[in-house]
Amino acid sequence: MIYLDNGATTKPHKEVIQLLSQAMEQSFFNPSSLHGGGLLMEKKLKWAKETFFDLLGQRGDFYFTSGGTESNNLAILGSLGAKKHIITTKAEHPSVLRVVELQKSRGYKVDYVETDKYGTVCPDSLKELLTSQTGIVSIMDTNNELGTTQDINALGNIIKSHSNAIFHVDAVASFGKRQLALSNVDVLTISAHKIHGPQGIGGIFIKPKVRIKPIFFGGSQQKKIRPGTEFTTGALAFVLAAQLAYIRMEKNFPHVQALRNKIAQLPIKNMVVNTPANALPYILNISFLGAKGQVIVNALSAQEIYTSTGAACNERSHNILKTLGHSQEVYEGAIRISFSQYNTMDEIEVVSEALTKVSNLF
Ligand code: PMP
Numbered sequence: 001m002i003y004l005d006n007g008a009t010t011k012p013h014k015e016v017i018q019l020l021s022q023a024m025e026q027s028f029f030n031p032s033s034l035h036g037g038g039l040l041m042e043k044k045l046k047w048a049k050e051t052f053f054d055l056l057g058q059r060g061d062f063y064f065t066s067g068g069t070e071s072n073n074l075a076i077l078g079s080l081g082a083k084k085h086i087i088t089t090k091a092e093h094p095s096v097l098r099v100v101e102l103q104k105s106r107g108y109k110v111d112y113v114e115t116d117k118y119g120t121v122c123p124d125s126l127k128e129l130l131t132s133q134t135g136i137v138s139i140m141d142t143n144n145e146l147g148t149t150q151d152i153n154a155l156g157n158i159i160k161s162h163s164n165a166i167f168h169v170d171a172v173a174s175f176g177k178r179q180l181a182l183s184n185v186d187v188l189t190i191s192a193h194k195i196h197g198p199q200g201i202g203g204i205f206i207k208p209k210v211r212i213k214p215i216f217f218g219g220s221q222q223k224k225i226r227p228g229t230e231f232t233t234g235a236l237a238f239v240l241a242a243q244l245a246y247i248r249m250e251k252n253f254p255h256v257q258a259l260r261n262k263i264a265q266l267p268i269k270n271m272v273v274n275t276p277a278n279a280l281p282y283i284l285n286i287s288f289l290g291a292k293g294q295v296i297v298n299a300l301s302a303q304e305i306y307t308s309t310g311a312a313c314n315e316r317s318h319n320i321l322k323t324l325g326h327s328q329e330v331y332e333g334a335i336r337i338s339f340s341q342y343n344t345m346d347e348i349e350v351v352s353e354a355l356t357k358v359s360n361l362f
Contacts, residue, residue, distance in 0.1 A: 003306050008308060013241060016196060020234070056180065070202065084109060090324070091143055092170065095170075131163065134165040145311050148275070149278070172191045173282075175195065177249065177252070255341065260337075290329065305350070
């Protein structure tokens, strides 16, 4: 099997699996328990949060959540208040888009910043939309379907100099894959399963002085901002995956870039690349004009090459290329190939041949 659907989820590192199974065996204690086992887990959880501060190069609050979806919900719902204006983009993940959409019926005004066809935010459009009533701006660092990256620092500068809005960034697609410029970011969403950690654990980082209200209510775990018994072993596995991602970031980047470039530059006449050249190389979106993306994905799957037509969470509904104004031929013929450090050039040679053959059918 050649796995090229790493945007949907990644294969856990062996080290992560080992840590998780060992920790579940030996360190299953509840960090709120007052006995030695509980105190040990409380300490480990604290260390885990400190490690995230070190990796992010920022200090503040860090809460473990069940993943990117929950962190995005918490970031947005938790920052809503008296200021009734929300700004986002149409290229966000549904866990941002749908939450924002729901606020319209609750009296909030929602504006979508203009972008180009890759989803790159137009800074002037952002500037024009910001007012003293803007409560939150949510813009993802890297698009999970196209790989498009934003200049988060510059956008944050604009937000900070034209409003008092909270700046939330969904970095699920890029955390551990590129350095994040966080000096103007107030709230950050990350998730473990896109960096070879387990599914069902993620985090939210919140800068000092930024107030986020809880969306769940229960015990007093995680300062009551995220009550519920922590998935401590998952959190430890997440930290390990994050540490490995940061250690290997510089080495992985050019490796994945070479794999991405090989496919992006294939001499296939009806193939167009929908991903910008300066995108995060882990994600490549291409269209086969005259073909249906799903047919290509199925043909590849029959050869045990796993790709997707887009984000797994969107596969049957929202189409980002359509939203960004691409033609029907482009959005219907699109597939997403998403790489990881474990893919090899030998695999990509096989995939290149398969793509060339499949494209000849149309
Ligand atoms: N944001 C982005 C950009 C994503 O790609 C995803 C996962 N598809 C999420 C949020 C949701 O993360 P999770 O699967 O951990 O809930």
